Ligand SMILES: NC(=[NH2+])NCCC[C@H](N)C(=O)O
Ligand SMILES: [Mn+2]
């Protein structure tokens with residue numbers, strides 16, 4: 001089915017401390033995302049990049065919290081929320097390119113306004129369910145899913161002027177293999193559905209995706225895919241800032257994207273954490289583009 005897609009680049013690197021992930025959108029464009037989607041008959045428009053403010057180097061860390069670059073991340077999130085929301089208002093499919101995963105706070109704030117029961121598939125090695133209190137790093141890219149549940153610092157939970165963006169029972173995390181203590185507690189407390197690498201190995205990606213699709217299908221009126229490239233194994237996606245061994249393979253990821261394409265349930269998507277400085281000859285951006293091809297219906301025959 002032909003889609004009208006708008007690409008939004010978010011050159012954000014302030015949600016974590018390794019420089020270079022702000023070049024993710026360029027690397028993904030360079031790897032040919034527009035042509036790839038046009039080749040399978042979609043109509044693609046490139047919105048360009050959201051402007052990311054630079055932190056004032058002389059400004060001391062706010063003593064009331066340990067959140068790095070909170071002001072800049074919150075400002076960028078508001079801008080992204082507006083951009084994403086305007087794309088959906090035009091009945092186009094928003095495809096957001098990161099940037100670190102903190103950008104999901106803005107994407108979800110812009111998207112969730114348009115749905116009463118948004119589903120979220122969080123494809124990631126991590127839960128990104130930390131708050132200032134539970135975070136080992138103070139990096140906001142470890143917090144976007146918590147913030148979208150309405151948990152965490154007010155400057156992050158209130159983006160878009162409402163909260164929460166998503167209900168715990170509408171979330172599925174796939175690929176988890178690194179969770180902090182507070183994240184584990186939150187998962188249990190809220191009953192969030194998680195397929196760790198254990199389940200993926202045990203029952204296989206086919207069953208994981210069948211169950212995920214069945215779980216979300218009837219109770220949601222839209223599903224956002226938030227794909228962190230570190231969900232994949234670092235052998236397949238080396239250009240990420242927080243790699244974790246033992247991840248989802250390139251092949252399993254293609255299968256997952258193909259099954260989502262068949263389900264026709266995905267209404268928005270983002271691909272994040274591509275860091276060209278840490279990458280090998282743009283491999284991770286190229287993998288991201290290949291996965292987007294499958295998500296949007298590319299088939300060999
Ligand atoms: N989006 C990501 N890559 N997140 C990594 C988070 C790592 C760790 N859990 C933290 O809070 O700092
Ligand atoms: Mn991650």
Ligand SMILES: [Mn+2]
Nearest residue numbers: 101124128228
């Ligand atoms: Mn993440």
